[in-house]
Amino acid sequence: MVQYNPKDWIVFIFRFHKSDTFRKLIPMMLFIGAYTGGVGYLELEYWKLSQKNHLSNIPVMHSMLGFVISLLLVFRTNTAYDRWWEGRKLWGALVNNSRNLAMKLSVILKEEHDRAYFRKLIPGYASILSKHLTDVETSLQLYEGIDLDNHKHRPNQVAKMMYQKITDLHEQKKITGDQLIILNAELQSFTDICGACERIKNTPIPYSYSAFIKKFIFFYIMTLPFGYVFSLGYYAIPVVIFIFYVLASLELIAEEIEDPFGFDANDLPIEKISANIKKHVEEII
């Protein structure tokens, strides 16, 4: 996660962080610029099309579709952000449940070796889940014809160990039935959180939307110079580049954050969160 001060405008405007879409888009922007220049040269100097040519009215299409594309990109932005924020909430819930479980067990369990068991296991779950989520196999779970997973599902193994230990302690009367009921919510939350993270990881937005939005941006930008060179001349070059930069940036950022469990600059710092869980749980129990 990139550390920043949201109120420092100068830095935002003039610093081009390596995750900045401006840097990523430079090659494409140069290409779009050359393309626009080429279209302008052809229409204005080679074919010498008159200002009355019907092509000069093409922008009516762009202004009409400008609404649709803006709204679609905002839809895209919203869904990507929701997924990112849901991921953050899930890891926040993991923090909370780890802390609560540690607190409850720390006051219920009288023997140090029992507490030591959970002191290791609770942060262990977060740590294994963080590895599980950055594993490429996890993101391929739902495709047909792919049969990986030679090894067992490791977060499940850890969760089962916790259930096993709690049940053992219950049978040894170290945990009463009422306490069992109280501990249940935190225990089952681990698996719920794991499943929800897997869902975000292995289910991108429907292929059709992704394909449609990219095709739409492509055709939109590619047809933009035909009309613009009549009214803007070679100024159409920076104009088309800037419009491309805006539209493509929104799609690029959405692509980056819609899978919040990865190694992109904006992805969630789940390893750091795991480390914090470890630190806090050890403080508590």
Next chain:
Amino acid sequence: MVQYNPKDWIVFIFRFHKSDTFRKLIPMMLFIGAYTGGVGYLELEYWKLSQKNHLSNIPVMHSMLGFVISLLLVFRTNTAYDRWWEGRKLWGALVNNSRNLAMKLSVILKEEHDRAYFRKLIPGYASILSKHLTDVETSLQLYEGIDLDNHKHRPNQVAKMMYQKITDLHEQKKITGDQLIILNAELQSFTDICGACERIKNTPIPYSYSAFIKKFIFFYIMTLPFGYVFSLGYYAIPVVIFIFYVLASLELIAEEIEDPFGFDANDLPIEKISANIKKHVEEII
């Protein structure tokens, strides 16, 4: 579900997957093109209407209604996507609950044959639910005058078997009262998930919206050439086709994903999820 890499633009733009709306719309696009050409021929060459003809101002209507139609299609997109994502969440919850139930039972039940019973029944529920949801009768449950369902509601039968077994084990003191309380949440979730999936399946968005949006797109596109041929000449043909492509694609994708339990390319891979549940539950219990 279509497997794809969201960051691979070239593939998205130039590959026309069989579920791509571009391929599905080709016949209609050809028709719209011919129609626009016909309107252009009539207005420009047959009747030779002058540029001052009032028809040339028709686009003021289209630009005004352009807001409404864009916003409506985004509303449509949002609701369709929400249904699809809710379906995905429900199946995610089924995964979580199957896992949690399996874990709890695996540590509570001491006898192998009891565990074996649930090893079969838990994944069985997912598998039967997935068949139930792709059954055409399920989507017709709410219409008057249709009386199918000779056979019983099968997911309910499986859920009842689980309740029965748990109650039997409780009476045999293999499960304590406190454990019964703990198991309850997962048990009732099966039926809740089934009901919620049925709701999505058998209740499309209100007929009036569906009918209105389609009528609106139709009239909008059909009247578009009348004004456009004055300013765009025969360039109106690709322009109208492109606008049609954009509007119709949004409606088509929404139609496809608003019922996420089917056999469309973007539908949820519920059979694969069932298979994963089977695999993981067998690992656990």
Next chain:
Amino acid sequence: MVQYNPKDWIVFIFRFHKSDTFRKLIPMMLFIGAYTGGVGYLELEYWKLSQKNHLSNIPVMHSMLGFVISLLLVFRTNTAYDRWWEGRKLWGALVNNSRNLAMKLSVILKEEHDRAYFRKLIPGYASILSKHLTDVETSLQLYEGIDLDNHKHRPNQVAKMMYQKITDLHEQKKITGDQLIILNAELQSFTDICGACERIKNTPIPYSYSAFIKKFIFFYIMTLPFGYVFSLGYYAIPVVIFIFYVLASLELIAEEIEDPFGFDANDLPIEKISANIKKHVEEII
């Protein structure tokens, strides 16, 4: 509820179902057409206003306000749809809870006459609730000065009978304390669902919004012909009719679905759902 295939465009476009807003709006559309024609006649032929008359610039107002009115209608559409969908979810929850309660009781209760009691009472609740919600008195509960309700609140009576029976069975030791806790969630859900449906039924969106949107559409449409006849001539007649059709349809559909418990064509089929609950509960218990 209207049965339809969302993918059959031809039917949607050319069939005018009796609930279609097109049919409902025909008288108003004819009036608007005549009105526009009259304005056109006055301005163009009677007063022979020149194209430079300031009236011809009135559309600048319409295009500015076009954005506000579109967004407002989408706000209206969203809130109406949310109420409709919330209503559907509540009845889905009623289905789920009826099934779960039936399953739990069917395995807990050993005596047929106890089960028979609930076999009648559980579907009875749904059936009485469906009558309660279509009763006109229910929608008037919150107005001052209206004092109806000579009879008791019938869903409450049925819910209380269920609580009474469960408590009796608990006192007769046929239901243990732990089972009582498990049954509680379903029991209280009946009253929660009833209350939430009443809330949707008796609280329309604030009067001010409803009044404002209707006034806004009216003034908007009524002033539209003044400027349009200059640029569109008598073509303004179909144009104004079409714009009116779009704006009024959105408001009409929203009006219809914002109260989902009625007899409009798009309303929820709560009687059919009640019948399904009866069928499934009888299968289970």
Next chain:
Amino acid sequence: MVQYNPKDWIVFIFRFHKSDTFRKLIPMMLFIGAYTGGVGYLELEYWKLSQKNHLSNIPVMHSMLGFVISLLLVFRTNTAYDRWWEGRKLWGALVNNSRNLAMKLSVILKEEHDRAYFRKLIPGYASILSKHLTDVETSLQLYEGIDLDNHKHRPNQVAKMMYQKITDLHEQKKITGDQLIILNAELQSFTDICGACERIKNTPIPYSYSAFIKKFIFFYIMTLPFGYVFSLGYYAIPVVIFIFYVLASLELIAEEIEDPFGFDANDLPIEKISANIKKHVEEII
């Protein structure tokens, strides 16, 4: 709450209810009209500015900012409506919980005088909460430097009395431990609902938004006539008035409903709901 039939357009359009924004805005509309007339007189007749004066292009600014202001007002409308609807849901939950608590206690408690206690106390909570919420002190709780509240927090006192009675009955063995667990959800909901209503009451939307939106509308409307009089002449007077009416109405309605617990015409009828709770609880217990 205003009683109305959403389908009766004629009434909505031609009746100016006392809560109608049209009536409230009349003085301002007259002022805006006079102001626009004055600007028109100055520009057109006193200074006789030519049509080519740069001022005539001011509307490019208004059409650009027209998007922003429309979207902002819809944001305002959405948040205000959400608060209003959340308030309605909270009071709906109060109805549900009062009914459920009454039902549960009516079957658990065998002695009339115990039931009589709750027959008085349950509706008493709703009634005291309704007074508490319309008390001006409640809306000032969060401001520094204001130290009112000489008296105790009355809803808390009533909630505590209920907890006290339930605990006493539990100690007298009239309520078992399992029943105590079942009653807990309803009991704590009272205080949760009270706190949530207080939150809506004492936390308006951030000052900055409120101030910004009002300043924006003011500058937007005040600069509108400068350009419009060139294209619209004195027709600018009704046009500017109408645009002002639309923008200001949205803000006015939002102001009214964002605090749903007051005495405005659109506020929630919480006294009537309290009376209904009393009626229904007395029927039940």
Next chain:
Amino acid sequence: MVQYNPKDWIVFIFRFHKSDTFRKLIPMMLFIGAYTGGVGYLELEYWKLSQKNHLSNIPVMHSMLGFVISLLLVFRTNTAYDRWWEGRKLWGALVNNSRNLAMKLSVILKEEHDRAYFRKLIPGYASILSKHLTDVETSLQLYEGIDLDNHKHRPNQVAKMMYQKITDLHEQKKITGDQLIILNAELQSFTDICGACERIKNTPIPYSYSAFIKKFIFFYIMTLPFGYVFSLGYYAIPVVIFIFYVLASLELIAEEIEDPFGFDANDLPIEKISANIKKHVEEII
């Protein structure tokens, strides 16, 4: 939190509160004004560019992108407001849970010294959480390479003390098992609320969005004068300033409220809420 009457327009429009974006933006607005004047002087008087220069058509770009920037700023406004409102809800939940826990314990605990313990501890949690959230270290938890936190996590320490005391009382039989279950929800809510507040505090919106929006506003405003001076002359100065004021204000307000736990004028009054919790809890227990 700023105290204000939402219905007092005059104050809003003419008072420039110290948190008003108008005051904060004055230096930038002066700069933008000078810049626009400079561009105007160059284009109109120094280079004497003709009205037909292609630069005069630059505004077609601004009107196309006007839609995107408006939607983006509304997206920004929505997410910032959601975070602010979620923060408010969390502190509202803290109020509710503190009250409910105090009420439950006040009726369960018979001995004054036990009650006294919680009379101090419950408000203590809110007070320590409020300090914890305004601590700068809290907002840096998730960045790599930063290792602060020499001291322990203080809210966790307090929460653990509460768990410890409850468990002790349970072992002393002052609290029954059923009561333990009832108390559990409030106890674990403290840590859940703390974790959720930390999440809002230490996770701003993704860096990419923040950087992109600021760059976009900057380029948008900087290119605005080039075209506007042709149509507006020196009137472009106030016009560009006003557009800048609107766009920058939205971003500024969003920056301020997206972290609701700070010392900005619009931030949540968490110290005051803590004081209220103290006051009410002491009244109750």
